[in-house]
Amino acid sequence: MSTPDAPRARRFYQEMFGWPVSVLDETYALVGEEGGRPTGGVGQAGPVSPYTGVVVYFQVDDMDAALARAEKLGGSRRLEPQSVPGMGRMAVFTDPDGNPVGLLSP
Structure with a gap:
């Protein structure tokens, strides 16, 4: 959040x-x-x-590949990948309707 x-x-x-x-x-x-x-x-x-606001995060194996796929499908990056202690890497993109969606990777 x-x-x-x-x-x-x-x-x-x-x-x-x-x-x-x-x-x-x-x-x-x-x-x-x-x-x-x-x-x-x-x-x-x-x-x-x-x-x-509240963002739902989904676990992915490859953060960069997932962000590239989101962009290819019409999404836009909102928060570039960054490290979070105890969680790994996180990033946020918006889907084509503007909803923020989070990604987590090891």
């Missing part, structure tokens, strides 16, 4: 669902059991953030 007020969103979802949250820095926190693999994250969106 990318939001304009990450601390507020973390508190809300932590209290709403009892989610354990591990704050990495002022811009990003991982959601999931302590010591286990994270199941999500809450990131701080800024004025030039590539997207806001």
Whole structure:
């Protein structure tokens, strides 16, 4: 999830669902059991953030190939691949209707 007020969103979802949250820095926190693999994250969106809102992430073996395929099918990159501690690499593209879709790879 990318939001304009990450601390507020973390508190809300932590209290709403009892989610354990591990704050990495002022811009990003991982959601999931302590010591286990994270199941999500809450990131701080800024004025030039590539997207806001909840994004569903799909596991892929080859991030670059998946992004190239999305673009070939009419999608557009929104967030270039980057490393996330404990999760591997992540990226976001939009489908032809403008919906953000996330990718995760080892």
